[in-house]
Amino acid sequence: MRENEMPITTLSSREFNQDTSGAKKAASRGPVFITDRGKPAHVLMSMADYVRLLGQTPRITDLLAMPDAADLEFDPAAVSIGSRPADLS
DSSP states (O other), X not given: OOTTOOOOEEEEHHHHHHOHHHHHHHHHHSOEEEEETTEEEEEEOOHHHHHHHHXXXXXXXXXXXXXXXXXXXXXXXXXXXXXXXXXOO
C-alpha cells in the first residue's frame, strides 16, 4: 500500500448489521465497501473523507449540527459590504 492510500475494508450486509461499531472504526481508517450478494452496494466513510472527496468547504449549518466539528477546517471567504450615503430627498 502506498503512503497516501487508505486501507479499504469490505463487509457483507450481514457483517455490517452484526458489527456496525466495527464498521465505523474501519471507516475512520478508510472506506468500507458493503456488499449485497457479493457485489459492492454501499460505501461507508468518515465525514472528513466525504468532505475531502467533494472538494468543498462544508456549510456552517452542517458544521453546527456536527458534534466533532472542531476537527474540520472552516475558512469562509471574506465578504465586503459597501456603504453609500442615504438619499433623503
